[in-house]
Amino acid sequence: MTMTTPIQTEQRQAADATRNVDLLTRAYLMEMETVANYLAASTNLDGIRAQEVARPLAADVDEELGHARRLAARLHELGAVVPGSHELLREQDMLQPPAEPADVESVIRGVLEAEDGAIAHYRELIEATDGVDWVTQDLAISILADEEGHRRLFEGFLRDFA
Ligand SMILES: [Fe+2]
Ligand SMILES: [Fe+2]
16 A cells, blocks of 8 residues: 655645646636637628627627636736736637638637637636635636637527528
8 A cells, every 4th residue: 555645745736736827827828819819800800790790709808808817816816927928829720810801600610619629628627626726616617607608609600600
């Protein structure tokens, strides 16, 4: 039988804390990329029908920025550094401006991909913080609920536009 020494327990707790800060930091950076792309896409969309998607997408910009704010505050509470622009992600290929400014469907598909990525990441954060950091877990659950709402909304739009 192997015994866990107090030093091993301390090392494991330190490793968990580092991993959770990494996941939290990545969540923050994902939100910031989403803010940039939703703001651009909601502005670039042209045409009367496109406005039905542009309006809720513009409203989402504020929600995603709200997520970034809450994640930044939590990072600060944990004694971690909130990253600057040099750390920003460039992963959302699907959300780059479409060649045709009225291409609503491509924007919707890009949003769905971003929301799926966010949902998967918050699930990972919720599992990683289980029993380790309840406050971060609570935050991740609350944001996950918003992302699932966004996903549901744009799934409905896809049915109308595809
Ligand atoms: Fe978000
Ligand atoms: Fe979202």
